Amino acid sequence: MCGIVGYVGPKQATPILMEGLRRMEYRGYDSAGVAIINGDGVKVKKAAGKLSVLVEKLRTETPRGTVGIGHTRWATHGAPTTPNAHPHLDRSGKIAVIHNGIIENAPVIKKALQNRGHVFKSETDTEVLAHLIGAYYEGNLEQAVAAALWDVAGAYGIAVISADEPDVLVAARNGSPLLVGVGEGEYFVASDASAILEHTRSVVYLDDGEMVVLTRDGYRVRNLTETHVEKPVNQIEWDLATIERGGFAHFMLKEIFEQPESLHNTVRGHLLEEEGSARLRGLNLSDEDYKRINRVIITACGTSWHAGLIGEYIFEEMARVPCEVEYASEFRYRNPIVDENTLVIAVSQSGETADTLAAVREAKRRGARTIGLVNVVGSTIAREVQGGLYLRAGPEIGVASTKAFNSQVAALAMVALKMARLRSLSLLQGRQFIEALQALPAQIAKVLERAPEVEKLADRFAEAHNALYLGRGVNFPVALEGALKLKEISYIHAEGYPAAEMKHGPIALIDENMPVVFIAPRDAVYAKIVSNIEEVKARGGKVIAIVTEGDSEIGRLAEAVFTIPPTHDLLTPILASVPLQLFAYYVAVRRGCNVDQPRNLAKSVTVE
Numbered sequence: 001m002c003g004i005v006g007y008v009g010p011k012q013a014t015p016i017l018m019e020g021l022r023r024m025e026y027r028g029y030d031s032a033g034v035a036i037i038n039g040d041g042v043k044v045k046k047a048a049g050k051l052s053v054l055v056e057k058l059r060t061e062t063p064r065g066t067v068g069i070g071h072t073r074w075a076t077h078g079a080p081t082t083p084n085a086h087p088h089l090d091r092s093g094k095i096a097v098i099h100n101g102i103i104e105n106a107p108v109i110k111k112a113l114q115n116r117g118h119v120f121k122s123e124t125d126t127e128v129l130a131h132l133i134g135a136y137y138e139g140n141l142e143q144a145v146a147a148a149l150w151d152v153a154g155a156y157g158i159a160v161i162s163a164d165e166p167d168v169l170v171a172a173r174n175g176s177p178l179l180v181g182v183g184e185g186e187y188f189v190a191s192d193a194s195a196i197l198e199h200t201r202s203v204v205y206l207d208d209g210e211m212v213v214l215t216r217d218g219y220r221v222r223n224l225t226e227t228h229v230e231k232p233v234n235q236i237e238w239d240l241a242t243i244e245r246g247g248f249a250h251f252m253l254k255e256i257f258e259q260p261e262s263l264h265n266t267v268r269g270h271l272l273e274e275e276g277s278a279r280l281r282g283l284n285l286s287d288e289d290y291k292r293i294n295r296v297i298i299t300a301c302g303t304s305w306h307a308g309l310i311g312e313y314i315f316e317e318m319a320r321v322p323c324e325v326e327y328a329s330e331f332r333y334r335n336p337i338v339d340e341n342t343l344v345i346a347v348s349q350s351g352e353t354a355d356t357l358a359a360v361r362e363a364k365r366r367g368a369r370t371i372g373l374v375n376v377v378g379s380t381i382a383r384e385v386q387g388g389l390y391l392r393a394g395p396e397i398g399v400a401s402t403k404a405f406n407s408q409v410a411a412l413a414m415v416a417l418k419m420a421r422l423r424s425l426s427l428l429q430g431r432q433f434i435e436a437l438q439a440l441p442a443q444i445a446k447v448l449e450r451a452p453e454v455e456k457l458a459d460r461f462a463e464a465h466n467a468l469y470l471g472r473g474v475n476f477p478v479a480l481e482g483a484l485k486l487k488e489i490s491y492i493h494a495e496g497y498p499a500a501e502m503k504h505g506p507i508a509l510i511d512e513n514m515p516v517v518f519i520a521p522r523d524a525v526y527a528k529i530v531s532n533i534e535e536v537k538a539r540g541g542k543v544i545a546i547v548t549e550g551d552s553e554i555g556r557l558a559e560a561v562f563t564i565p566p567t568h569d570l571l572t573p574i575l576a577s578v579p580l581q582l583f584a585y586y587v588a589v590r591r592g593c594n595v596d597q598p599r600n601l602a603k604s605v606t607v608e
């Protein structure tokens, strides 16, 4: 979703801002722009479409200046046109604003300003904010921004510059991520660390209600009431190489191939082989706490929600604790029943998803224990939960989540293991589970070696218009995730179902043009799924099956089979999802789709 970058320092700002925007392209956007303090004015360049369009515009005239702001916009209010692109100017044309989020009372403020003669050039809430700041401006940008923010309701991350104060950049956050980059004699703001990583790894994460004033001499954080806030400077651990493609055609492919390592990193240091349990200090839960918990609620969105569904099977099966999985967007607006014995687990790659964050806040408000399984260090959810576990999967740039998904499943499995060992799981069962977890990285590597087989398969099915994914038990969520991967990046309509539910509807769709992907490892429901495959076969459907090595039965029914190594039943989703990720990837590539930045999708959904 929208990206913000800002610069104050000795260098030319435009190239730094453009590079920052390029690094944030993965978040998803549909227009882009920059504003630079240039001589005694503010020069704005913006364009609908991809960054390349803006680059073309800048070729004819690159604004010169050493203070500026840049933005990639993911349209919410108003179509993705050039007039709606950010930055927006105030009435004087001297103040420029970029904004992530939604100003909910913009229509009311707009009306009031129009009554005072303001004329607007765009349909955006951001232009309203720019005019409001301009209306408050009396020679001090910091004060004008603070005054305007008192009037607005909604979510924002903003960065503002003014031609009248050419050495100042003011930024603020309320509900949309924002950080300050602290360089040597230069300062940055960004919504995403990747935008500034080339220049500095020292960052200050802003919290809601905070503002920062950057000048050439330093930065100062305050809140809206003008109270100074002392903030720690954090060091980002990863470097530029980890957010570059490193020889892979796409980030998504690179991230799929990183899974042996990312999964190893997720479990590293957490597994207690002797005790058959897990050490998860960051969760801030005592053994007594684990025993007291009588209900687990996993809340998340998108792919993370699918990981949560797998978690539900693991929690209930191993820890024998009732577990529900709820879309965060539903949880936050219901009247959920939680108390101090409910453990609410927020699962999020970005740690910034607006609905998941709101669900965490709602759960906390009601007295539940909240923990987060989050990938991005320092993200808002990671900071707001009472305890947490970082996934350590490394930066995920491809919009379609792959390695983070499997790390989420592994993280959920470790929490379930820890809880299970304090309740119902024997030492030997615990040790077996750990052994299986530890074997996964090498097993994934084996699966990945056979990527060319999946590529061939994708060639055969790339022209399909629909696809059905079916699985049972813990592999039902894998079916959902496989279908989601395919539709996200290849735009083929795909649905995931529990295999037995097929008879209650989707079976009507099956014909000889419909690929049906079965996740059919040798587990407790194997015989049942073989019957379901027969049913599809009988209707002429083309079956692709993910089966366990050594399976000889399904091969005679399926058009194509792909084998995965045997593992603990509850961990098959981690292995089975890998060929499905590859399948979606290769199909999308065959269809000429933009794999890393699929249309309309955003990597980090910071608005509801």
Ligand code: G6P
Pocket (backbone or CB within 6 Å): 301, 302, 303, 304, 305, 347, 348, 349, 350, 351, 352, 353, 356, 399, 400, 401, 601, 602, 603, 604, 605
């Ligand atoms: C977006 C992304 C998905 C992701 C979902 C939840 O829709 O495109 O890949 O699964 O948000 O994001 P989170 O960062 O909370 O895991």
